[in-house]
Amino acid sequence: MAITIDDSMSARISPDCPDDTKQLLYHAWAHDTSDLKRLLDVPGKASARDPTTGETPLHAAIRACGPAPRQSDDTDAADAEADDSVTQEAAETVHELFLSGAIWNDVDSNDETPGCVAWRLGRKDLYRLCLEAGVRAELLFGLFDGYEELSSGSSAEENEDDVEIINVEDAAPAEGENGVAVGGKEEGETEHDNNNNNNNNNPNKAPAATPPAETQDVNSEQYLASHLTYDPTKLVDDQGNGVMMVWETSIMRRSVDTLLRKTSSSPEINSAAATPTPTPTPTPTPLAEGKRILNIGFGMGIVDRMFAATTPARHHIIEAHPAVLAHIDAGNTAFGPAWEASGPEDGAYKVHRGRWQDVVPRLLQAGELYDAIYFDTFGEDYAQLKLFFSDYVPALLDHDGRFGFFNGLGADRRICYDVYTKVVEMHMVDVGLDVEWEEIHVDLQGLEEAGKGEWEGVRRRYWTLDKYRLPICTFMGGDIC
Numbered sequence: 001m002a003i004t005i006d007d008s009m010s011a012r013i014s015p016d017c018p019d020d021t022k023q024l025l026y027h028a029w030a031h032d033t034s035d036l037k038r039l040l041d042v043p044g045k046a047s048a049r050d051p052t053t054g055e056t057p058l059h060a061a062i063r064a065c066g067p068a069p070r071q072s073d074d075t076d077a078a079d080a081e082a083d084d085s086v087t088q089e090a091a092e093t094v095h096e097l098f099l100s101g102a103i104w105n106d107v108d109s110n111d112e113t114p115g116c117v118a119w120r121l122g123r124k125d126l127y128r129l130c131l132e133a134g135v136r137a138e139l140l141f142g143l144f145d146g147y148e149e150l151s152s153g154s155s156a157e158e159n160e161d162d163v164e165i166i167n168v169e170d171a172a173p174a175e176g177e178n179g180v181a182v183g184g185k186e187e188g189e190t191e192h193d194n195n196n197n198n199n200n201n202n203p204n205k206a207p208a209a210t211p212p213a214e215t216q217d218v219n220s221e222q223y224l225a226s227h228l229t230y231d232p233t234k235l236v237d238d239q240g241n242g243v244m245m246v247w248e249t250s251i252m253r254r255s256v257d258t259l260l261r262k263t264s265s266s267p268e269i270n271s272a273a274a275t276p277t278p279t280p281t282p283t284p285t286p287l288a289e290g291k292r293i294l295n296i297g298f299g300m301g302i303v304d305r306m307f308a309a310t311t312p313a314r315h316h317i318i319e320a321h322p323a324v325l326a327h328i329d330a331g332n333t334a335f336g337p338a339w340e341a342s343g344p345e346d347g348a349y350k351v352h353r354g355r356w357q358d359v360v361p362r363l364l365q366a367g368e369l370y371d372a373i374y375f376d377t378f379g380e381d382y383a384q385l386k387l388f389f390s391d392y393v394p395a396l397l398d399h400d401g402r403f404g405f406f407n408g409l410g411a412d413r414r415i416c417y418d419v420y421t422k423v424v425e426m427h428m429v430d431v432g433l434d435v436e437w438e439e440i441h442v443d444l445q446g447l448e449e450a451g452k453g454e455w456e457g458v459r460r461r462y463w464t465l466d467k468y469r470l471p472i473c474t475f476m477g478g479d480i481c
């Protein structure tokens with residue numbers, strides 16, 4: 001059920017808001033940039049917040065614009081001009097706030113970041129400013145080696161104890177943005193201890209926007225020591241975290257099709273990731289057989305069953321969790337000893353036991369090279385995915401091969417998903433990889449509400465978006481067709 005949000009000033013700036021914060025919010029709301037600048041004289045002020053509503057100056061500046069007028073032939077030219085001028089003023093205020101260290105992904109009491117407000121109101125230019133700030137902040141965190149994972153922030157109540165906000169300008173010669181890991185998990189010792197309490201270190205299964213207070217970290221070590229439960233529709237750990245769910249089957253299908261398709265037969269590849277366009281359902285494409293395939297993360301074996309059906313020349317699977325390996329050993333899957341023995345030569349079909357971080361160097365040493373690599377782990381942060389595609393993909397992938405990964409980065413919130421898309425693109429370029437995004441529709445029926453439908457028995461709704469951006473990564477100058 002859609003929640004109605006009251007965007008009025010009286011609803012957002014509470015009577016008990018401290019005076020200095022009130023002044024900031026009023027000036028931001030009025031787009032009074034020059035006076036606001038005067039008030040932003042102390043680091044941290046740009047991210048002050050109303051203790052009741054969580055309103056920050058960024059929220060106020062964006063919210064004050066109201067909904068964007070609908071474009072129609074009857075739009076009054078004078079009204080359109082007036083609106084342009086408001087947007088322009090708001091953009092200046094937002095820009096100034098970012099320069100002064102405003103945090104792009106603080107959430108208010110409606111569980112909205114400033115970017116979420118901009119999107120809801122149809123203020124695309126302001127949304128873009130928030131997106132760009134998020135990308136800069138995340139790249140900056142990367143330079144500091146500070147990835148934990150993109151976080152969509154936490155609720156205002158969780159931030160009541162905010163004490164100090166450090167402006168990253170003090171720490172690095174950047175553009176004055178606050179460093180914040182966007183999309184995910186817990187943060188290190190930064191101001192975002194206060195903002196990003198989403199503790200799910202898993203780029204694949206991204207955290208929910210506002211985790212329950214009892215949410216605990218999911219880290220790789222704990223995950224790999226946890227008890228797992230398989231049922232016909234999902235694999236969950238002993239905290240109830242969804243490791244893999246059957247609703248993702250269509251995403252696995254498209255991933256395999258994209259990695260192994262012989263020719264590009266659909267027009268749906270869309271590299272303008274942050275401004276996606278709807279894509280038609282593709283016609284089935286013929287898949288290449290006899291390829292050399294590496295899949296990291298067995299889970300429910302969904303993607304491996306699809307890979308296996310193409311009769312690969314090599315099919316290597318890396319899996320680290322003892323319970324998943326025991327599930328395979330117990331004969332519950334088609335990937336036991338008989339499958340391993342069925343390969344075209346010794347060792348061609350194999351489940352490599354252990355963490356990919358330990359197994360992959362051995363594969364490299366053995367001179368393995370693959371045509372298709374898929375990466376979908378659990379309990380790991382973005383830094384691990386980045387490490388994999390930066391340090392290992394260039395050595396493991398044949399020159400015209402394709403690499404893909406489960407793209408759940410920041411998938412609990414549109415802006416985090418968009419920020420991650422850009423960040424991944426930039427990091428891939430750094431290592432000579434090109435990424436194109438195929439946008440596919442996700443049927444959200446049964447996925448709408450936490451704890452219900454598909455999410456019954458799963459503690460966090462890690463997917464909320466109706467579009468999945470499927471990455472297709474190739475070497476630059478290569479041909480994805």
Ligand SMILES: C[S@@+](CC[C@H](N)C(=O)[O-])C[C@H]1O[C@@H](n2cnc3c(N)ncnc32)[C@H](O)[C@@H]1O
Nearest residue numbers: 297299300301302303319320321355356377378
């Ligand atoms: C999301 S599931 C993979 C689902 C799979 N794509 C499918 O189609 O069913 C993630 C898997 O990665 C495994 N995993 C997590 N960390 C790993 C690591 N460091 N090395 C290898 N496997 C890992 C988990 O145990 C789990 O089986």
